[in-house]
Amino acid sequence: MNLYGIRAIYKFEMARMWRTLMQSVASPVISTSLYFVVFGSAIGSRMGDIDGISYGAYIIPGLIMLTLLMQSISNASFGIYMPRFSGTIYEVLSAPVSYVEVVLGYVGAAATKSVILGLIILATARLFVDYSVLHPFWMLAFLVLTAITFSLFGFIIGIWADGFEKLQIVPLMIVTPLVFLGGTFYSIDMLPEVWQTITLFNPVVYLISGFRWAFYGVSDIHIGISVAMILVFLTLCMVLISWIFRTGYRLKP
Amino acid sequence: MQPDISVQNLSKTYEDGFQALKNIDLDIQKGEIFALLGPNGAGKTTLISIICGLVNPSSGSVKAAGHDILRDFRAARSAIGLVPQELSTDSFEKVWNTVSFSRGLFGKAPNPAHIEKILRELSLWDKRNSRVMSLSGGMKRRVMIAKALSHEPDILFLDEPTAGVDVELRRDMWEMVRKLRESGVTIILTTHYIEEAEEMADRIGVIRNGELILVEEKTRLMSKLGRKELRLHLQHPLDTLPPELVDQPIELSEDGYELIYTFDSQQEQAGVALLLRTLGELGVEYRDLQTRESSLEEIFVGLVHHD
Numbered sequence: 001m002n003l004y005g006i007r008a009i010y011k012f013e014m015a016r017m018w019r020t021l022m023q024s025v026a027s028p029v030i031s032t033s034l035y036f037v038v039f040g041s042a043i044g045s046r047m048g049d050i051d052g053i054s055y056g057a058y059i060i061p062g063l064i065m066l067t068l069l070m071q072s073i074s075n076a077s078f079g080i081y082m083p084r085f086s087g088t089i090y091e092v093l094s095a096p097v098s099y100v101e102v103v104l105g106y107v108g109a110a111a112t113k114s115v116i117l118g119l120i121i122l123a124t125a126r127l128f129v130d131y132s133v134l135h136p137f138w139m140l141a142f143l144v145l146t147a148i149t150f151s152l153f154g155f156i157i158g159i160w161a162d163g164f165e166k167l168q169i170v171p172l173m174i175v176t177p178l179v180f181l182g183g184t185f186y187s188i189d190m191l192p193e194v195w196q197t198i199t200l201f202n203p204v205v206y207l208i209s210g211f212r213w214a215f216y217g218v219s220d221i222h223i224g225i226s227v228a229m230i231l232v233f234l235t236l237c238m239v240l241i242s243w244i245f246r247t248g249y250r251l252k253p
Numbered sequence: 254m255q256p257d258i259s260v261q262n263l264s265k266t267y268e269d270g271f272q273a274l275k276n277i278d279l280d281i282q283k284g285e286i287f288a289l290l291g292p293n294g295a296g297k298t299t300l301i302s303i304i305c306g307l308v309n310p311s312s313g314s315v316k317a318a319g320h321d322i323l324r325d326f327r328a329a330r331s332a333i334g335l336v337p338q339e340l341s342t343d344s345f346e347k348v349w350n351t352v353s354f355s356r357g358l359f360g361k362a363p364n365p366a367h368i369e370k371i372l373r374e375l376s377l378w379d380k381r382n383s384r385v386m387s388l389s390g391g392m393k394r395r396v397m398i399a400k401a402l403s404h405e406p407d408i409l410f411l412d413e414p415t416a417g418v419d420v421e422l423r424r425d426m427w428e429m430v431r432k433l434r435e436s437g438v439t440i441i442l443t444t445h446y447i448e449e450a451e452e453m454a455d456r457i458g459v460i461r462n463g464e465l466i467l468v469e470e471k472t473r474l475m476s477k478l479g480r481k482e483l484r485l486h487l488q489h490p491l492d493t494l495p496p497e498l499v500d501q502p503i504e505l506s507e508d509g510y511e512l513i514y515t516f517d518s519q520q521e522q523a524g525v526a527l528l529l530r531t532l533g534e535l536g537v538e539y540r541d542l543q544t545r546e547s548s549l550e551e552i553f554v555g556l557v558h559h560d
Contacts, residue, residue, distance in 0.1 A: 002327070008357030012346075019345060087341030091400065094305040094335050095358040096327040252309050253267055 005097040009105025010112075013079050017113050024075070025117060028067045032121045035063050036128040039185065044129075050187050051218040056129035060122070061211040062184025068118045068143065069150050069179060069204070073171045076110035076154030081161055084250075093252065099245035103155065110151035111144070118143050131215065138223075139214035145230050146207055152237035159250050178204045188220045203233060255319055256280035257408055257439045258304065263313030265299055265463075273299040275463045277313070281441060281456075283407075286434055288454035288471075289443040292557055296463040297443040298338060301410050305335045318407055331359060334406030338413040338443075340393050344386035348377055351385060352399045359404035371399045374429065391422045398429070409433060411442040415449060427453055447550035457549070459556055467556065471549070480547045483525060485512040488538035495535050501528070512539075 017024045040056035047055040083089040092102060125131065133139050161167040182204030188196055199205050210226025213219035219226070244251070258281040265274040273296045281287045289297050302308040304315050304322060315322045318332035343351050352368055372378045375395040380388060385396055394414070401409060411430070415423045430440055430453060444450055450457055451471070458468040467474070490509030504513045512532075516524050532539070 002360040004357045004360050004362060008354050011357075012343075012354055015350070016345075083343075086343070087337075087339050088343055090307055090335070090337050090341060091355060091358060093307050094330060094333065096330040096360050097358065098327075248309050252307060 002095075002097050002101050005095060006101050006105045006108070009092070009097075009102065010109045013106060013109030014112065016079070017075075017109075024071075024113060025120065028071055028117055029120055029124055032063050032067055033124055033128070035059070036125060040125075040129050050190075051216070053216050053218070054129070057131040057216075058187075058212075059185055060125050060129065060131055061215050062179070062182070062208045063125075064118050064121050064143075065146065065182075065204070065208050065211055066179045066184060067121055068114050068146055069175055069207075070171055071117055072110060072114040072147050072150035073154035073157060073175060075113050076107055076151040077158035077161065077167055077170075078154075079106050079110055080155055080158035081167055084159070089251070099242070102245075103152070103241060107148065107151045107155050110154060111147040114147040114151065115143055118147070133215050134217045135214045139211070142207070142211045142214055142230075145234065146211070149230055149234040149237060152234065152241060156237060156240055156244070159244055162250070175204075178202050179208075183208045183220060203229060206230065254282065256316075257283040257318060258441070259316040260300070260304070261314050263300070263303065263315060264311050265296075265303060265308065266311045273463050274303075277463075277465050279458065279465060279468065281439060283439055284434060284437050285455045286430065286440045286442070286453050288450035288457045289441065289460060290447065290450055290457060290553055291443075291460035295460045297460055298412055299463075300460070301335070301412050301441070301443065305333055305410060306330055327360075331404070332407045333410065334401035334404065334408070335410045336394075336397050336401045336412060336414055338416065340390065340397065342385045342393050342396060344384065346385055347382055348372070348385060348388075348396055348399075349381040351396065352403050355400040356403040361404045367405065368399075368403060371402050374432075375399050376425070391418055394418055394422065398426075402433075406438070408439045408441070411440065413443055413445065415444065415446060423449075447548065447553050451549040459553065461557055474552065475546070475549060480551075481516055482545045482547070483514040483516070483528075484543050484545070485514070485532070485539040486510060486541040487512065488540050491537070495537070497531055497535060498528075503528070512537075 036056070036059075039059055044055035044059070049055065050058045083092065097105075157167065157170050181199065182202050183199070188199050188205065188209075191199060206221055206226040206229035209219045209221040210223055210230070213223045213226070243249070258279070260277050260279040263274055263277040264272070266272045277296075277300060289300070291297050299308060303310045304317060306322060306326060310323075317329040320326075320329040320332070322329045343354075346354070349368065349372070352372065353363065353365075356363065356368065369378070372381055375398060377392070377395050377399060380392060385393060388396065398411075398414075414426055418426070427449075430442075434440060442449070442454075454471050456468065456470050457474055459466050487510050491505060491512075492509060494503065494505045502515050505511070506513065514525070514528055
């Protein structure tokens with residue numbers, strides 16, 4: 001195991017985060033705060049409780065998930081896309097690091113950033129609404145697992161993308177709608193029955209539901225199914241990445 | 254002695270069907286400076302890229318420092334430093350950090366003293382806290398060399414190291430390459446500048462259309478394929494070549510003041526003596542004469558354009 005190699009990539013990527021602190025930390029915190037102000041305080045105060053939880057508190061897990069998914073994907077995809085774009089990837093490819101080590105470095109850093117960000121947003125939420133965390137261990141576990149899974153997904157996008165447009169398209173066109181339709185702002189019980197069934201094909205529903213369970217002990221879907229779904233997605237991403245490195249897809253001609 | 258780099262039957266066909274390398278066999282000995290010459294698109298960079306792990310080989314095998322580059326990639330790659338042709342740098346990083354990053358990436362424990370030594374040798378020490386993007390092109394090239402040397406490789410690949418580099422840096426680079434060789438590093442360089450190969454290389458390989466058409470010691474190559482030229486500056490101009498000389502490889506310059514005689518350097522020197530004697534008999538007087546050996550460049554052009 002080339003530990004120095006993993007550390008070098010990890011440190012490099014974390015340094016990138018500090019360099020772009022405004023973009024990587026401040027902007028998601030500000031936009032989530034706006035959600036809390038508008039939906040949590042302003043509109044939320046006029047809404048009834050859902051599952052016995054005040055609306056402002058109800059949307060916290062979903063909003064954290066929204067940022068977590070978006071940031072994991074964009075951090076990880078950018079992290080591997082940039083060296084491909086600038087050509088500095090040559091050094092990683094010629095170094096004595098295995099693909100597992102490369103992934104650990106890049107994805108590890110991206111996931112770390114997302115988890116830090118998730119916790120910052122959780123702390124920020126305190127300024128706007130009152131909430132409690134029923135299962136702190138599971139809350140953290142969900143946070144970390146989701147960050148890792150979607151950083152892996154972002155890594156795949158960063159390798160697949162051959163232009164900045166493609167890099168943006170998946171988070172914007174696919175992930176945002178999935179999160180908004182995934183029960184961030186409502187319980188899926190509130191949807192007409194047909195839409196409830198359709199919603200079950202949205203993987204984000206399972207994440208948000210599970211995460212909300214960790215906070216308040218209530219969920220649309222059984223927690224076991226949520227955990228299983230995230231593990232399935234994690235495995236899929238890992239299989240895809242191992243295929244990428246085995247074939248050299250978009251990395252080695 | 255086991256070769257430091259051993260390429261056997263290596264071929265590469267890209268996905269679009271372009272065959273970049275055809276059955277390359279090449280051994281490079283430890284501590285030698287090997288120059289790979291060839292026109293653009295001949296396969297030089299593909300060959301280097303395969304050895305360094307940037308391109309997958311289609312068939313054949315490569316060993317670096319005794320280790321198979323695929324099966325034993327860690328050991329093989331640890332021994333190799335690569336300075337690619339393109340100036341690809343992390344613009345936002347500081348010089349010190351980017352060079353230290355490379356050392357870590359190659360699995361070596363931090364060693365600030367070594368990084369300092371490299372930066373000083375490459376005249377980068379004053380720039381160690383500058384961001385890479387603020388450096389000139391030549392300085393960026395030095396940074397890339399520093400990165401390649403950061404993990405103390407035994408084998409160094411320089412792909413067109415002096416392309417677009419000013420004279421001073423080129424001299425520095427030659428100096429550095431010589432020093433590295435003295436410390437036992439094997440150096441493989443590709444170049445367009447034949448004078449570079451002529452100046453530095455021990456052996457030369459010429460690659461054309463993906464085939465290694467020749468591998469030879471530089472001195473032997475030059476004597477084997479080199480041509481010599483004898484120029485005679487005449488006292489009085491000639492209108493035409495004397496009939497006695499017409500069937501010889503002799504030309505008369507346009508102003509009639511110069512006779513140019515070309516011959517293989519391997520050939521017996523008798524040709525020159527005979528020529529001079531003939532001229533004496535004809536009463537052609539000359540005031541000066543000079544001989545010149547053809548440069549590697551001329552040899553190279555002759556080889557590459559010979560079909």
